Amino acid sequence: MHAPRTRVQRRPVHGVLLLDKPLGLSSNQALQKAKWLLRAEKAGHTGTLDPLATGVLPLCFGAATKFSQLHLDADKTYETTVRLGVRTSTADAEGEVIATRAVQCSVGQVVEVLDRFMGEIEQVPPMHSALKKDGKALYEYARDGETVEREPRRVTIHEIELLDMRLDGDAPQLRLRVVCSKGTYIRTLGEDIGEALGCGGHLIALRRVATGPFSVTDAITLEAFEALPEAQRLAALRPVDALLGGHERVTLDAEHAGRFLSGVRRRGDWPNRERVAVFGPAASSAHPQAVLLGTAHTQGGELIPGRLLSPTDIQQILDTSEATP
Structure with missing residues (x-):
């Protein structure tokens, strides 16, 4: 008779893990292992490596999966x-x-x-x-x-x-x-x-x-990642906006940020740009950094929404950053 399997309690995890994929595992096997170690609800990778290949494999969790396509297209x-x-x-x-x-x-x-x-x-x-x-x-x-x-x-x-x-x-x-x-x-x-x-x-x-901009010298092996205490595994993740290198940065005030998150175009003195990363104001003194809202492009003085984070995603990211040592 088999012992009952312990059910892993999943949780929202948002960020990017630069994994140095080991020899012999498929990209999906490596992803599933990291997902299990983080107890993450949602995960994806940015392009496969053969089982006989090793090296840098960015793994995306939660809100980061919305921007994984950007690195499928990277050199x-x-x-x-x-x-x-x-x-x-x-x-x-x-x-x-x-x-x-x-x-x-x-x-x-x-x-x-x-x-x-x-x-x-x-x-x-x-x-x-x-x-x-x-x-x-x-x-x-x-x-x-x-x-x-x-x-x-x-x-x-x-x-x-x-x-x-x-x-x-x-x-x-x-x-x-x-x-x-x-x-x-x-x-x-x-x-x-x-x-x-x-x-x-x-x-x-x-x-x-x-x-793209990610080097294997900055990646962590699956073995080293597994050896970390659970709290430090979360700390090993890069923020979601790590995927948005090369994007023009625009920061909105609270009123414009709320409208932008609702999918409404904003007007401003912006030059035409194909790739824009849009941030809102700092949420609190506990989280003094600007908050990522999503991507956009600018044309004719308009900021046109692209892929947007949900208010739930944003709140979970804020909660995690405050809880992570």
């Missing part, structure tokens, strides 16, 4: 190792070896090929990906042994830095640092670089070191 920076001479079914170390070839390229050829992949390029999404076709993820087709037609996608490689290189020995490989646009498949990039070198290749390591 990413990866450090990766491409094993040359071996192709696999998944373009990474999880797949079966499907071809081996001798590695006969020179240093000059490597440099020339890497330059060729700079800028805007086309990628065919890998079959082992979460991208959907006809409502079904590509990896589901792949599991059934099917290969379906995929449209090439245009992505931008801003920078490829050659960190290390070994072209001889038992395991020839390239270690690269890649800065790229959203939607870039580093597995596909590694495989395509290997093909361009005439030997094929696959990824044996992948680490995301930055997404």
Whole structure:
């Protein structure tokens, strides 16, 4: 007979956790673990990392989930190792070896090929990906042994830095640092670089070191987060407005703040801006900072509401900030 399971009492949690995702966990598994540790009611992440990838994964809780899309669109920076001479079914170390070839390229050829992949390029999404076709993820087709037609996608490689290189020995490989646009498949990039070198290749390591303004050096591991006392776990979260870097800041007085939260446009002497973070006045002496209300854009002297926090969200954020040491 099984012992009864203890029901976790969920609570409102608002903020952003910069997690250094461990090897072997999916992004959703890492999210669910952190959500359980915080006893949070609502959570989401800002773009997936493969189980074989590690690195910075911003996790959004409560009101922060309203702005997670902003970081799905952010540029990413990866450090990766491409094993040359071996192709696999998944373009990474999880797949079966499907071809081996001798590695006969020179240093000059490597440099020339890497330059060729700079800028805007086309990628065919890998079959082992979460991208959907006809409502079904590509990896589901792949599991059934099917290969379906995929449209090439245009992505931008801003920078490829050659960190290390070994072209001889038992395991020839390239270690690269890649800065790229959203939607870039580093597995596909590694495989395509290997093909361009005439030997094929696959990824044996992948680490995301930055997404937008967030660096892995500021992230916490799941192990370290779990080891924290519960109150300190809440303190490890960044405020919701951490997701709004690069937004113009506008602070409204109490009357205008209330109308803005009701979805009413406000008039003022504002230049046209696509991205605006809107704040209201400090709630009390216990919370002297301006209070985030939501996002907006300004046009023709009008502040036009975008994604808004609810009054309940705002009050919960205030209550938490006053209670957190």
